[in-house]
Amino acid sequence: MPCAFIRRGTSCPLEDEEHILRLTVVGTGYVGLVTGACFAEMGNKVTCVDIDQGKVERLKQGIIPIYEPGLEEVVQRNVHSGSLSFTTSLPEAMANSNIYFIAVGTPPGEDGSADLQYVLAVAREIGQHLDDYAVIVDKSTVPVGTADKVRAAVQSELDARGVDIDFDVVSNPEFLKEGAAVEDFMRPDRIVVGADSEPAKKLMAQLYASFSRNHDKVLFMGVRDAEMTKYAANAMLATKISFMNEVANLCDRLGVDVEKVRKGIGSDSRIGYHFIYPGCGYGGSCFPKDVKALVHMSQEAGFEAHLLQAVEARNQLQKDYLFNRISEHFGGQSLVGKTFAVWGLAFKPGTDDMREAPSIKLINALIDAGARVRAHDPVARDTARREFPPVWFEDGRLSFIDDQYDTLTHAEALVLVTEWKQYRQPEFGEIAARLTTPLIFDGRNQYEPALVREQGITYYGVGR
Secondary structure (H helix, E strand, O other): OOOEEEEEOOEEEOOOOOOOOOOEEEOOOOHHHHHHHHHOOOOEEEEOOOOOOOHHHHOOOOOOOOOOOOOHHHHHHHHHOOOOEEEHHHHHHHHHEEEEEEEOOOOOOOOEEEEEEHHHHHHHHHHHHHOOOOOEOOOOOOOHHHHHHHHHHHHHHHHHHHHOOOOOEEOOOHHHHHHHHHHHOOOOOOEEEOOOOHHHHHHHHHHHHHHHOOOEEEEEEEEHHHHHHHHHHHHHHHHHHHHHHHHHHHHHHOOOOHHHHHHHHOOOOOOOOOOOOOOOOOOOOHHHHHHHHHHHHHHOOOOOOHHHHHHHHHHHHHHHHHHHHHHHHHOOOOOOOEEEEEEEEOOOOOOOOOOOOOHHHHHHHHOOOEEEEEEEEOOOOHHHHHOOOOOHHHHOOEEEEEHHHHHHHOOOOOEOOOHHHHHHHHHHHHHHHHHHOEEEEEOOOOOOOOHHOOOOOOEEEOOO
């Protein structure tokens, strides 16, 4: 492998004599852990840094804090081989690498803005210990202009130390789908790199060379261009979802089957089938946060983002859809004392992530209306438990059940919220027999209405 470039003042390349790149990844959350583990899987030496000592100790044992298919095996394999290590000390990690990925959280503020305090804290600590040329990579989802702030934070610490050390700041946003993150990282559609210097571009090209063996997947652009690309991509996908949900709501009122409409427009190659499935709203760590952040960026720039505001507003309204249909079915009668079975808690299948999950709003609304909820999810029960008041579990208003069919006992209806595979072809006869009244509210249009109704079950979908 050819050397990327020569370190300032030395004749040694940034990789060691075995041509293995050595990386530091700060943050072991969803993005940081997947990034570190997958780079290690490709033969690099990676040190992941986190301030949580207990978390670091568990990771050293190969115990991961999130549910992500395939990730635990990758972590365990590379910890065992020595390619992946964990520490609470950033200076310790920095001593062995010249590429630093910042992958800490950027939680939304009340105004929708991304909170950069953790990103900038890492930048300052890097500046306090930097002793040779390095490339600092923003992997976290950050607003346009963040690289400039990271650069300023690092430079201010170097100035305070009275040292003159070159460094570059690069934007390298992630495009990972929860539930398929390892596959997405290892076989990406594209790799977006925002870099303004040739040395940084060459190093990033070398780092990602093994991910582009069939064809070059790296798209180089300016730093601010890359920062914007991440937000624009997520906002576009969220827009498709909200658009289809709005169409589905109109279909309800016009007696139209939205599934026929979906297939009709999806067959148009200009539109495609991806992200046009109607449902009860999107959630997760990306779409809600990133749409709000883009709206906030627009406002700061003096631009009114009417479309993006509508995307967010439709999604919030869509999360009320199931509760509204339930209320309509019961003719506005009180739901006090009624029990509902809920299948699916996570915001999407393949993850235990509960951030902005539609199930939260539905369960809150049902219990606030005096109903009881018996819920099942294959993996998200532990994370979901933290989203609701403990007293609800203590007094029986909310129960998490081990078997999906046991949720149906004494329930008035089944409500499907998350389309896990194990819910796709259920025993409808068993459902009809166990429910007090055979009734299904399908929040993901998972079931064929005619088939369900043949089983004597009243069926409600979204726009069906």
